[in-house]
Amino acid sequence: MPSALPDGDAVPADGSLPAAALDGPGGRPFGFYVHVPFCATRCGYCDFNTYTAAELGGPAGDHRVSRETYPGLAAAEVRFARGVLGPAARPVQTVFFGGGTPTLLPPGRLGDLLRVIDGEFGLAAGAEVTVEANPETITPAGLAELRAQGITRISFGMQSAQPHVLAVLDRVHQPGRPAQCARWARAAGFEHVSLDLIYGTPGESDEDWRRSLEAALAAGPDHISAYALIVEDGTRLAARVRRGELPAPDDDAMADRYLIADEVLSRAGLRWYEVSNWAADPDSRCAHNLLYWTGADWWGVGPGAHSHVGGTRWWNVKHPAAYAGRIAAGVSPGYARETLTPAEQQLERIMLLTRLATGCPVTELDPAGRDAAAKAVADGLADPGALAGGRVVLTQRGRLLADAVIRDLTA
Numbered sequence: 001m002p003s004a005l006p007d008g009d010a011v012p013a014d015g016s017l018p019a020a021a022l023d024g025p026g027g028r029p030f031g032f033y034v035h036v037p038f039c040a041t042r043c044g045y046c047d048f049n050t051y052t053a054a055e056l057g058g059p060a061g062d063h064r065v066s067r068e069t070y071p072g073l074a075a076a077e078v079r080f081a082r083g084v085l086g087p088a089a090r091p092v093q094t095v096f097f098g099g100g101t102p103t104l105l106p107p108g109r110l111g112d113l114l115r116v117i118d119g120e121f122g123l124a125a126g127a128e129v130t131v132e133a134n135p136e137t138i139t140p141a142g143l144a145e146l147r148a149q150g151i152t153r154i155s156f157g158m159q160s161a162q163p164h165v166l167a168v169l170d171r172v173h174q175p176g177r178p179a180q181c182a183r184w185a186r187a188a189g190f191e192h193v194s195l196d197l198i199y200g201t202p203g204e205s206d207e208d209w210r211r212s213l214e215a216a217l218a219a220g221p222d223h224i225s226a227y228a229l230i231v232e233d234g235t236r237l238a239a240r241v242r243r244g245e246l247p248a249p250d251d252d253a254m255a256d257r258y259l260i261a262d263e264v265l266s267r268a269g270l271r272w273y274e275v276s277n278w279a280a281d282p283d284s285r286c287a288h289n290l291l292y293w294t295g296a297d298w299w300g301v302g303p304g305a306h307s308h309v310g311g312t313r314w315w316n317v318k319h320p321a322a323y324a325g326r327i328a329a330g331v332s333p334g335y336a337r338e339t340l341t342p343a344e345q346q347l348e349r350i351m352l353l354t355r356l357a358t359g360c361p362v363t364e365l366d367p368a369g370r371d372a373a374a375k376a377v378a379d380g381l382a383d384p385g386a387l388a389g390g391r392v393v394l395t396q397r398g399r400l401l402a403d404a405v406i407r408d409l410t411a
Helices: 070-088 107-120 140-148 163-169 177-187 206-218 236-242 251-267 287-293 320-329 342-353 367-378 384-388 396-400 402-410
Strands: 030-036 092-099 123-133 153-159 192-199 223-228 271-274 277-279 297-301 306-309 312-316 334-339
Touching: 030 070, 030 287, 070 107, 070 297, 070 320, 092 107, 092 287, 107 123, 107 140, 123 287, 140 177, 153 163, 153 177, 163 206, 177 192, 177 206, 192 206, 192 251, 206 223, 206 251, 223 251, 251 271, 251 277, 251 396, 287 297, 287 342, 342 402, 367 384, 367 402, 396 402
Parallel strands: 030 092, 030 297, 092 123, 123 153, 153 192, 192 223
Antiparallel strands: 223 277, 271 277, 297 306, 306 312, 312 334
């Protein structure tokens, strides 16, 4: 089951934010993340806050949540957000429907939610609207309808092109299905198509990984995300590793796979812009994720969703029934929150900006951090030209050791 939520300060019933959080957004972009907590089946490696029909089963009650009732709940939270933000509300630059499997909802219901966001806040000109999609729940007709509803970008969970790797991950789609879906999306008019891959699955070889990358590229996406497999506590995969049925992911193999990904994707014209993300050009980058990485503001809708506005962040109650109860009562679904100090905000800026190809401004660093940046250059972990220009930009080797570099910069 999904991991537990962190503790924090209580969220007021009316959701009101500290005055400092609403005191002039300063031009920060603003977006919405809409969590859709449904999946047809649970993948063995996943600890996201998602639920199958069986997990949401039981006797019907006032707050039982289904695919039919959930869009209305999410729409109510959008309206609640408008009331909380008041004069600090601003046009929405990005909307991201994630999950779970958002495409288990009919395209028209996603479109309805998008229209509620537009009606309450207004969508900025050229707003990016992304939906995550499971290849098994998509058809050419469904893609055409998603595009007609105003979705501008789609991201397919491919994970691998190798059947035995998909089997370990408990992914049920056929190996060629994601690439086929990407081609359908292009035909439906999607200019921006992304594929998500996972490397380091037990039993995967370097050649398996290379073939998965090549299969993904053959589908013609303009964006690829490649993530190292993490064995999360409480998942079926973690249980299999613990019992010795599968070996734990190997750090050296992970590093080799990352280098293969960077080589293959760069050769195909996709350039890294964040440690785990490659795009064909600046317009192909995920603008919504850039909100997270650059310290902008967003409101997370749905059970377990996280939000951030002006240095205050909060997270909603996790279970859909608890979420529905709060929404029905007209009170904040927030479970807990924290307000970051200026020093904590600066620390997070350093941690996130250093993961970007644009790098972290040296002005964010204290003297010890600047010394660490110089040492990173000397060790071949940061680019000397970029540092001379006032930014810390990781080299390829530095990306492999990004966590260690960031620890030194913030020590």
